[in-house]
Amino acid sequence: MTRRSSFVALALALSLPVGSAAQAPVRAFSGARILPIAGPAIDDGVLVVQGKTILAVGRRGSVRIPAGAEVTDLAGKTVMPGLVDSHSHIGDADGADRSSPIQGDVRILDALDARAATIQRAQAGGITSVNVMPGSGHLMSGQTLYLKLRDVGTVEELLFCANARTDVCGGLKMANGTNPRGAAPFPGTRAKAAAMVRERFVKAVEYREKLRAAATDSTKRPTRDLEMETLVEVLDGRRTVHYHTHRHDDIVTVLRLAKEFGFKVVLQHVSEGWKVADEIKAAGVPASVIVLDAPGGKLEAIDMSLETAAVLAKAGVPMGLHTDDGITDSRFFLRSGGLAVRAGLPRQTALEALTIANARMLDIDDRVGTLEVGKDADFIVLSGDPLSVYTQVLQTWVEGTKVFDRADPKDRAFAVGGYGVMRGALDVHHHEGMEGH
Amino acid sequence: MRRQLFSSLLPLLAAVPLTAQVAIRGETVHTMAGAPISNGVVLINRDGKIEAVGAAGSIRIPSGYRTLSAKVVTPGLVDAHSVVGLAGALNQPHDQDQLENSDPLQPELRAVDAYNARDVLVPWLLSLGVTTVHTGHGPGALMSGQTMVVKTVGGSVGDGIVDSVTMVAMTLGPDVSRTFAPKSPGTRAKGVAMMRAEFVKAMEYRAKLAAAGDDAAKRPARDLGLETLVAVLDGRRPALITAQAVPEILAALRLQQEFGFKLVLDGAAEAYLVLPQLKAAGVPVVLHPTMARQSGGTVNGTLEDAKLLRAAGIPVALQSGFEGYVPKTRVVLFEAAMLVANGLTAEEALATVTIEAARIIGQERRVGSLERGKDGDVVLFDGDPFEYASHVCAVVVDGRVVRESCR
Numbered sequence: 001m002t003r004r005s006s007f008v009a010l011a012l013a014l015s016l017p018v019g020s021a022a023q024a025p026v027r028a029f030s031g032a033r034i035l036p037i038a039g040p041a042i043d044d045g046v047l048v049v050q051g052k053t054i055l056a057v058g059r060r061g062s063v064r065i066p067a068g069a070e071v072t073d074l075a076g077k078t079v080m081p082g083l084v085d086s087h088s089h090i091g092d093a094d095g096a097d098r099s100s101p102i103q104g105d106v107r108i109l110d111a112l113d114a115r116a117a118t119i120q121r122a123q124a125g126g127i128t129s130v131n132v133m134p135g136s137g138h139l140m141s142g143q144t145l146y147l148k149l150r151d152v153g154t155v156e157e158l159l160f161c162a163n164a165r166t167d168v169c170g171g172l173k174m175a176n177g178t179n180p181r182g183a184a185p186f187p188g189t190r191a192k193a194a195a196m197v198r199e200r201f202v203k204a205v206e207y208r209e210k211l212r213a214a215a216t217d218s219t220k221r222p223t224r225d226l227e228m229e230t231l232v233e234v235l236d237g238r239r240t241v242h243y244h245t246h247r248h249d250d251i252v253t254v255l256r257l258a259k260e261f262g263f264k265v266v267l268q269h270v271s272e273g274w275k276v277a278d279e280i281k282a283a284g285v286p287a288s289v290i291v292l293d294a295p296g297g298k299l300e301a302i303d304m305s306l307e308t309a310a311v312l313a314k315a316g317v318p319m320g321l322h323t324d325d326g327i328t329d330s331r332f333f334l335r336s337g338g339l340a341v342r343a344g345l346p347r348q349t350a351l352e353a354l355t356i357a358n359a360r361m362l363d364i365d366d367r368v369g370t371l372e373v374g375k376d377a378d379f380i381v382l383s384g385d386p387l388s389v390y391t392q393v394l395q396t397w398v399e400g401t402k403v404f405d406r407a408d409p410k411d412r413a414f415a416v417g418g419y420g421v422m423r424g425a426l427d428v429h430h431h432e433g434m435e436g437h
Numbered sequence: 438m439r440r441q442l443f444s445s446l447l448p449l450l451a452a453v454p455l456t457a458q459v460a461i462r463g464e465t466v467h468t469m470a471g472a473p474i475s476n477g478v479v480l481i482n483r484d485g486k487i488e489a490v491g492a493a494g495s496i497r498i499p500s501g502y503r504t505l506s507a508k509v510v511t512p513g514l515v516d517a518h519s520v521v522g523l524a525g526a527l528n529q530p531h532d533q534d535q536l537e538n539s540d541p542l543q544p545e546l547r548a549v550d551a552y553n554a555r556d557v558l559v560p561w562l563l564s565l566g567v568t569t570v571h572t573g574h575g576p577g578a579l580m581s582g583q584t585m586v587v588k589t590v591g592g593s594v595g596d597g598i599v600d601s602v603t604m605v606a607m608t609l610g611p612d613v614s615r616t617f618a619p620k621s622p623g624t625r626a627k628g629v630a631m632m633r634a635e636f637v638k639a640m641e642y643r644a645k646l647a648a649a650g651d652d653a654a655k656r657p658a659r660d661l662g663l664e665t666l667v668a669v670l671d672g673r674r675p676a677l678i679t680a681q682a683v684p685e686i687l688a689a690l691r692l693q694q695e696f697g698f699k700l701v702l703d704g705a706a707e708a709y710l711v712l713p714q715l716k717a718a719g720v721p722v723v724l725h726p727t728m729a730r731q732s733g734g735t736v737n738g739t740l741e742d743a744k745l746l747r748a749a750g751i752p753v754a755l756q757s758g759f760e761g762y763v764p765k766t767r768v769v770l771f772e773a774a775m776l777v778a779n780g781l782t783a784e785e786a787l788a789t790v791t792i793e794a795a796r797i798i799g800q801e802r803r804v805g806s807l808e809r810g811k812d813g814d815v816v817l818f819d820g821d822p823f824e825y826a827s828h829v830c831a832v833v834v835d836g837r838v839v840r841e842s843c844r
Contacts, residue, residue: 338825
């Protein structure tokens, strides 16, 4: 996980004019048990990668390995797509400040440290794509980022989107329940919180109407408002709301607001989702579940259940898992899938909940989440079954480049910890900010 | 799916004696007193004590015994340091009794006076195989109070009590300063100075007591705190010192050498950096949870701490520790599981939450292994206890089957 930003930038610069994947080097990984997620497991499989893209995946013998390809033997290993984490706080970034409870203009883009130890820790855990969010101490704490965990030095190089100034590069973080409550200007009650959110969305609807009425006549346009511009993206369905919500009634409140304003939403955490699974299913809204080892720690997590993921999946809710790193550590993301299986989630659903289901929530499923021809060559090499405690992440590859190798002592340090590698990573930030997650 | 009522009844049901004579068959029985037994049997008598353990062929199950079967059988798990029952699940001021912040030196606070046996976290631990916890006052004060050992059953503290005063909980380092700011100790060195002064006072108190002998008139006025520390100085109660970073760990060893008390080191995230010193001092370690968040004092912990301590010959047990946020407790079954992915064998990892933990808390004659005469505390698993997807399917405490559903 060396920081090769200048090298990568150079490679990008060189490869763009050439433009064709045909010239990119081809690598084949053969002999592993491959879990493509998009289909059944392939024993003795072959994964062929050209440049940054998957060229082929299948059983040995049924897949042509181009002449000149560099072949890596992975016999005895397991290969699956790089993990996709739909809710994380890696990168040591922050979002909104305490000046007001609604700050849709704030971007986590402007605070993320691409060289943070937490990012390398996530690579060590097999995570290759991630939704990095501001905290939950606000009704609206800012714009999130969908990142690809490449080995780079700047946040711009981590983005999924092409242009951070013109593209929608992530979602919008919102929260209800106890976390955003506080002294004025923060809401004191749940109903007040909902009213404040509705008021702001009503304003956004009006703003959008003015924009539409003005059409191309710039003199008629409303004064630019950064938050309103963001909320228009939300109203137009171009930016997804990631709504931190635990208690059953808070979850239903999110569904009510999403329906009123027609925004696209992912329910985040959903500790009591098991109580309202049918309501969530009826709303057609996906849920991203946190797996915790015990209840409590806050009032609205007292009724959390290990079975939440299984209950939601059974009800037919599109369901994923997340780390909420540092609430759970990115290195233990596969474990969350294992514990969900313990509590009744079917194995294949658990593997999807760590990959493609999250990719769908982030609208990046055309590029990541499964091992399929044409998708990004993001994959992990495991020592054994992904849902076994004995299994280690041996390698993490992003777009055809190895970003973590447990055999490399420098990388191993992030998988294991200690000796100063995490120092400064979470220190003061999480001591003070834990309530915000 | 509205199971709220049902689950809140569980702790009450757990208190009802269900049977007294139990036979437990296991395809693998980890006794923690010798190699695992294939097709083993554990017999528990009417008094809730283990009467026999051995291979199925060598033990006849008497008629009238209730027989339970499982893939894997282990002793009831022992959590070497917890705050359950004091640090309540709600995490609201009214249920946080693990840390009194009116004064940094309060060794007189007793765990039995604060333990809530009906907090939801107690049956939660039980449901995951933890039958004995060393719990009580938590980290955060120089001397926060006393600890005790209790089984995770019963509706009130007296039902499960094993040892009402076990250790005196102490903490060194920046966490203490954060708790008591703007009062002293504002620095780590000041904290140690305050501890030394208190131990010196206790020595003088002990000298006065000794000088008075049987003459009640000459005895110093009773002082609950100093009486507690005299027990520490006399070696009757170990000092459980939470120290994460190297400077705190070394300060704890220095205090131990100066005052000669029995020391159990707690947390010890950076213990791997001072192994020779720990080994020389002969100090056991109640290690931080394997998956403890790496922040503050534990930022420099490693997943291989247990492996490194064991390799150095230092006794090590695991703890669930204190959590200030979600999840409100950790579970030593899960924490030990993570050790098998980080350098320990399954048997070694199991020892950190059974027999090693029992030894460090001084209860190895009652719990921590499956041996004749010990308490009938047994956990039944449907597979490898450490695999994520395995379940605890029955828990037996003192010969009573207190749980019989898989989690």
